[in-house]
Amino acid sequence: MKACGDPGHGGYDPGAIGPTGIHEADVNLAVTLKIGKILQANDVMMSYTRESNDVPWPSNLNADLAQRCKIANDSGADIFFSIHCNSVNSTAKGSEIYTTPGTTQADRLATAINKRMKEAFPNVMYREDWSDSDPDKEANFYVIKNTRMPAVLIELLFISNPAEEAMLISGEYQDKVALAIAKGIGDYLGINIIGSAMHLLVQPVDPQRPKICVGGVIFDGIIVDGSTYAPVRAMAETLGRKVTWDEKTKTVVII
Ligand SMILES: [Zn+2]
Incomplete structure (x- = not known):
């Protein structure tokens, strides 16, 4: 390309x-x-x-x-x-x-x-x-x-x-x-663009908005009560896992 x-x-x-x-x-x-x-x-x-x-x-x-x-x-x-x-x-x-x-x-x-x-x-x-x-x-x-x-x-x-x-x-x-x-x-x-590690380093980090690097892909997280929360579907799919949502029990299932 x-x-x-x-x-x-x-x-x-x-x-x-x-x-x-x-x-x-x-x-x-x-x-x-x-x-x-x-x-x-x-x-x-x-x-x-x-x-x-x-x-x-x-x-x-x-x-x-x-x-x-x-x-x-x-x-x-x-x-x-x-x-x-x-x-x-x-x-x-x-x-x-x-x-x-x-x-x-x-x-x-x-x-x-x-x-x-x-x-x-x-x-x-x-x-x-x-x-x-x-x-x-x-x-x-x-x-x-x-x-x-x-x-x-x-x-x-x-x-x-x-x-x-x-x-x-x-x-x-x-x-x-x-x-x-x-x-x-x-x-x-049709290309999954991965931000480089260099890109991560030059970007000033907001302490409440941590970056999460999964296999080279960068996600934005958020800190709540000392724990980092992150977009589960996008991250799990990046790792090649399948993610489903059970509406009845409101449960995210990673297979
Ligand atoms: Zn112009």
Whole structure:
């Protein structure tokens, strides 16, 4: 399996600029590379439209966008994802995923990523459009219209909102959102994405929200009265056990 990551903007184009001067292009690059590292660690081959702030296209928006699509199409990737941050004003907030209009495989990819992002960040606002029975918004953005594989464009958060700008530049947010997006891509590709041990280490730990690592898969637990509680079905299934629920006796049975 192959994926192509597109960090929006870069080089001559900083993208949107946050209230403290953070460039969208830098956030997009950091998150895209983190997603790529996780996918690569799970045997997904990666290509990128850019891997630094030195862009391989001239300082011209048309050439820029056309070159990104050419890189993606030439790479033979199975999926394409473009990472951006939104910007309107200091109060707008939330996360969006775009596909091109109509029903395509990209809708399934977007839905899988949306689900994983909501699991990872239940308190973020998701700006969804359910008019066609799925959560993605639809627009003919150049890079998703002119790439040949299923393609999504993700607006992580609003860099123009001071609270969301602070999230966007934190390593903890970047690591967690990268893992969520990688897992969504894995769900679409039929690959169970495992977060690396390195990923665990760089993430600051909330003492009430311990991480539980089961065979390389990371689960979120919670501490109640000194005991760690964890999602039993997901953990037991990761260990290859079968889990059933007896409704009458309200009992979880692990076989
Ligand atoms: Zn952008």
